[in-house]
Amino acid sequence: MGSRVLIRNKSIVIAGIFLTIAFWLYGCKATEKVVTEKSGAELWSQQCSRCHNMPDPTAYQDDKWETVAMHMKVRANISDKEIKLIKEFLQSANGEE
Amino acid sequence: MKKLIKYISLLLLLFSMTERGIAQENDSVQKFKNFKLSRIVFTGNGYCGFDLGLSNELVDTTGMKSTSVSVGLAPILLWKMTSHLFFEGELDLMMEHGMVSAELGYANINYSIKKFGTIQVGKFLTPFGLFSERYHPFWVNAAPNEPLGFSHTGYSPQTEIGICVRNGSTHFNYAVYVSSSPLMNAGATDYNDAGKITYSTDIGTPLNENIGFGGRLGALPFKNSLLEIGASYKWMQLKPGDHYHGTVAHSHATGEDLTTIQTGSVYAVDLSLQKIMPSIKGRIEIKAQVQYSDAGLNRFIKLSPSGKTEVSYAFQNTTKIGYALLTYRPIFANKELIKKSGIYVRVGSMETPLGSLWYENTQEVSAGLNYSFNWHNTIKLGYQEILSAKKGYTNTIMIQWAAGF
Numbered sequence: 001m002g003s004r005v006l007i008r009n010k011s012i013v014i015a016g017i018f019l020t021i022a023f024w025l026y027g028c029k030a031t032e033k034v035v036t037e038k039s040g041a042e043l044w045s046q047q048c049s050r051c052h053n054m055p056d057p058t059a060y061q062d063d064k065w066e067t068v069a070m071h072m073k074v075r076a077n078i079s080d081k082e083i084k085l086i087k088e089f090l091q092s093a094n095g096e097e
Numbered sequence: 098m099k100k101l102i103k104y105i106s107l108l109l110l111l112f113s114m115t116e117r118g119i120a121q122e123n124d125s126v127q128k129f130k131n132f133k134l135s136r137i138v139f140t141g142n143g144y145c146g147f148d149l150g151l152s153n154e155l156v157d158t159t160g161m162k163s164t165s166v167s168v169g170l171a172p173i174l175l176w177k178m179t180s181h182l183f184f185e186g187e188l189d190l191m192m193e194h195g196m197v198s199a200e201l202g203y204a205n206i207n208y209s210i211k212k213f214g215t216i217q218v219g220k221f222l223t224p225f226g227l228f229s230e231r232y233h234p235f236w237v238n239a240a241p242n243e244p245l246g247f248s249h250t251g252y253s254p255q256t257e258i259g260i261c262v263r264n265g266s267t268h269f270n271y272a273v274y275v276s277s278s279p280l281m282n283a284g285a286t287d288y289n290d291a292g293k294i295t296y297s298t299d300i301g302t303p304l305n306e307n308i309g310f311g312g313r314l315g316a317l318p319f320k321n322s323l324l325e326i327g328a329s330y331k332w333m334q335l336k337p338g339d340h341y342h343g344t345v346a347h348s349h350a351t352g353e354d355l356t357t358i359q360t361g362s363v364y365a366v367d368l369s370l371q372k373i374m375p376s377i378k379g380r381i382e383i384k385a386q387v388q389y390s391d392a393g394l395n396r397f398i399k400l401s402p403s404g405k406t407e408v409s410y411a412f413q414n415t416t417k418i419g420y421a422l423l424t425y426r427p428i429f430a431n432k433e434l435i436k437k438s439g440i441y442v443r444v445g446s447m448e449t450p451l452g453s454l455w456y457e458n459t460q461e462v463s464a465g466l467n468y469s470f471n472w473h474n475t476i477k478l479g480y481q482e483i484l485s486a487k488k489g490y491t492n493t494i495m496i497q498w499a500a501g502f
Contacts, residue, residue: 046321049380050369052237052501053472063135067177071138071185074207074215075222076231077265077272077315 040089043082051076057093065090141172141187144235146242146497152490163491167193171202171234183207191249200297203256214264217274221261223254223296224272224313225329226365226386228420234501239439241477241497244386244420245447245461252416252449253388254279254311254331254363255297270315278307278333281359284397289454291397292414294335294361294390309333311363323372329365335392361392361414379427387419412452420445420461437469441479458486465495473501 038046048054060068069087072078078086146167169191176184187202205219222230228247232238246252259276284291311331318324365388373380392414399408426439445461465479479495 050325050371051231053469056472059472060138061135064138067136067138067175067183068140070177070183070207070209071175073209073265074183074185074217074263077263077270079264079266080209080211082267 038082038085040085040087040092044086044089047076047078047082047086048072055090057090058095060090061094061096062091065094136177138175139172140175140502141170142234142236142499142501143170144168144497144499146235146495148242149494149496150491151494152492163493165194167191169235181209183209189249214262217261217263218259220256220258221274223257223311223331224261224263224274225254225311225331225363226313226367226388227325227327227369227384228367228386229253229255232384235497235499236473236475236501238499239422239424239441239467239477240443240463240465241479241495241499242463242481244418244422244443245445245459245483246416246418247386247420249297251296252294252390252418252447253296253365257309265315267320268317270317271312273310273312275308275310278309278335280307281335281392281395288399292392292395292412292450292453293455294333294392294414307334323370325367325369327365327367327369329363329367329388331363333361333363335359335361359393359395361390363388363390365389373428375429377425377427378429379425382424382426383421384424385419385421388417390414390416410452412450414450414453416447416449418445418447434468439467439469441465441467456487460484475499 045054065087069083069090073080073083144167148163148165148167150164169189171187171189173185173187178184184204184206186204189198189200189202191198191200201220203220203222205217205221207215207217209215222233224230228244233243233247235241242248243251249255257274257276259274261272261274261276263272264270279294279296282290282293282295309332311329311333313327313329315325315327318326365386367384367386369382369384371380371382394411395414396409396411420443422441422443424439424441427435430436442464443461445463447457447459447461449455449457461481461483463479463481465477467475467477469475475498477495477497477499479497480492481495482490482492484490
């Protein structure tokens, strides 16, 4: 019974912490740099890290990035324009001539 | 003689042209083959985990300790056939609690039309909330297990067989689909499961028998995509599963024919927020999803072999699940070891229908560390406390290695 109360209280406390952090992060928005046109590199760091670690550009060759980019466009609902910029950045940074 | 020379010259010219033509043709065939092969990517992910139960209450009704090893491998094939046409397929191979399973995770053809979006046909991950579609691979998930109710056999939509239309822009994204609905467990195989909805779809499920539709709308209000908020809905016809003619019959509460198809709905809201904060030398992320499903008032009748009613009971088939995950990764730390590390805290809750034989009211708190060797290779150490109305208090230490390749 004690552990039941303890775990419920823990959940409430942790949920409260989450909400506080969310509001705090929301408040930080005012200090954000307004980016009008983002580069492929910026989009790469932003869009990829929404779900997972940023992929290493050297992980694939140009042709393979074409395919992987299409996969990620569908999976993460990334716009045509943005995925094109991300793909071009990855292809330019993968060391392939 | 002149004529002969002329003919020979002409023949030689023709021969050389044909040779060149064949060579060119061979060259273009080879180029085409190379092109086709170069657009095929073999990728996937794998994991290996060990759960160690600590608490004495970690003894289930069968008297087995829930200490287990789980291993999984999911090879993925991606193929960009043309600039518009794309195929993706995944095979899920798993071994958990000594049971090995193999399943087609997804396999679908995508046709992309600029601005209009993408049409997806086949078996695809359900665009319902964010967990099942984006965060479920263990190399993506910060924790070594899924939140309560979000596992492969849980209470959240996993895969669909049907057609989906989707698109995204800087501020909005959507996905809508029409698909074959899940089945409702009639309880013949295990009487205790009567009323459960089986969300993982079999490829053989006929599309025209149980139709469902649904979708997700996502909003990214800020230009830097820090925050994504989503709302999902799924409507489904629920027909009792193939094992319907077992010892348990199922009927609607109104007393309609036993084969009556019921309907159900699932709703969810999700949130994903990330923030790079140089002041704390790192990146903070919050991911959360809550959902509610309602499959109406269900009545189950257990029949004896002679056909007499043994047990009859009814319950409102509603399930509530939800979780929130907070992660911190010190990406600006000076030391490489710290830079590649991260911590997570997760809370979760799950409540299945009161009155059903699979009723559960469970809360979870878990926390842990992870270390990424590189962008797709992670080792995790987690601690989880679960309080269940059915199984009591349990706490577990989890170790997992997960990799995308």
